[in-house]
Amino acid sequence: MEKVLELIKVDKRFGQYAALTNITWSLKQGECAAIVGGNGAGKSTLLHILAGLIRPSGGSRIAHIDPLRIGYVPERFPATRFRPTEYLRHVAAIQGLAKSEAARRIDAMMAVFQLPDTSMMRSSKGMLQKVNLMQALLRQPDLLLLDEPLSGLDEASQAEMVGLLNETKRLGTAIVMSVHEPLLISSVADRLTRLSRGRIVHEGPPEIRISREEDEMRLEFANVAAHLLSELEEASGFLRWETKGKTGAVIVRASIADDVMLHILQSGGSILGVQRLHERSGAAGVPAQSARKGALA
Numbered sequence: 618m619e620k621v622l623e624l625i626k627v628d629k630r631f632g633q634y635a636a637l638t639n640i641t642w643s644l645k646q647g648e649c650a651a652i653v654g655g656n657g658a659g660k661s662t663l664l665h666i667l668a669g670l671i672r673p674s675g676g677s678r679i680a681h682i683d684p685l686r687i688g689y690v691p692e693r694f695p696a697t698r699f700r701p702t703e704y705l706r707h708v709a710a711i712q713g714l715a716k717s718e719a720a721r722r723i724d725a726m727m728a729v730f731q732l733p734d735t736s737m738m739r740s741s742k743g744m745l746q747k748v749n750l751m752q753a754l755l756r757q758p759d760l761l762l763l764d765e766p767l768s769g770l771d772e773a774s775q776a777e778m779v780g781l782l783n784e785t786k787r788l789g790t791a792i793v794m795s796v797h798e799p800l801l802i803s804s805v806a807d808r809l810t811r812l813s814r815g816r817i818v819h820e821g822p823p824e825i826r827i828s829r830e831e832d833e834m835r836l837e838f839a840n841v842a843a844h845l846l847s848e849l850e851e852a853s854g855f856l857r858w859e860t861k862g863k864t865g866a867v868i869v870r871a872s873i874a875d876d877v878m879l880h881i882l883q884s885g886g887s888i889l890g891v892q893r894l895h896e897r898s899g900a901a902g903v904p905a906q907s908a909r910k911g912a913l914a
């Protein structure tokens with residue numbers, strides 16, 4: 618399938634602060650990628666760059682569809698005094714949609730989204746999030762970007778959003794979503810990209826469950842300098858060596874696993890394999906292939 622959008626060696630700095638570093642990443646038509654990572658990892662910044670809302674400080678952003686229609690679903694969506702249909706008509710006008718086309722799209726979406734057309738001031742968080750998604754889908758985007766789309770929603774609204782996103786995907790729209798919820802990852806995403814401190818530290822299939830802080834991870838590595846092994850022993854999440862040496866395996870808390878891998882890769886070493894040892898809900902280990910040095914952008 619054809620690529621929709623591509624980032625090549627993208628950096629983003631805010632003053633001296635590097636929010637994103639050396640991001641090479643692309644998305645194909647109809648694909649859905651989940652972006653995960655801790656607070657401040659760079660997820661929103663990455664979405665803003667993909668959306669074209671901010672420019673990279675270095676590297677390139679290449680759209681492979683011209684013109685590329687993008688829908689953006691921000692994390693915070695304010696309630697207004699408008700009814701959803703009124704609000705959407707305004708957005709459609711701003712987006713330059715013809716009145717008749719806008720009316721047709723809005724009618725169709727109101728039926729699918731099953732929203733009461735009453736003032737948004739009286740809407741629940743779930744209803745507002747539906748309007749948020751509808752404004753992004755008005756122009757039938759090639760690419761839909763969502764920042765934490767399930768944040769603050771109750772279970773029923775989460776399930777509805779999952780259904781709507783799957784339907785959007787089925788219609789051929791590529792999706793990128795910054796996300797915490799395993800539900801959304803396992804039921805919509807085809808791929809998972811994990812960021813840590815502005816770098817991609819993992820790219821792979823979505824069945825990888827987000828690690829719990831207390832889980833133990835086994836990291837197998839090669840070409841790691843002796844001083845780095847000593848530093849690792851001092852880290853608070855270090856548990857034990859399985860094999861210590863230039864090539865070896867270490868057991869650490871999941872909470873520091875991303876940072877350890879990043880350190881190893883940045884110092885010229887390689888990650889040969891990653892495995893979760895304490896599995897509380899049947900998650901699979903990460904295949905060694907997906908964590909090799911080549912996976913780091």
Ligand SMILES: Nc1ncnc2c1ncn2[C@@H]1O[C@H](COP(=O)(O)OP(=O)(O)OP(=O)(O)O)[C@@H](O)[C@H]1O
Pocket residue numbers: 631634636654655656657658659660661662663
């Ligand atoms: N406009 C800005 N000016 C200065 N620093 C910024 C700006 N935007 C983001 N940052 C910084 O860049 C880093 C990444 O922020 P970003 O919002 O992308 O992270 P995130 O992964 O989305 O985090 P969270 O899950 O907490 O929303 C943070 O340290 C943040 O403080």
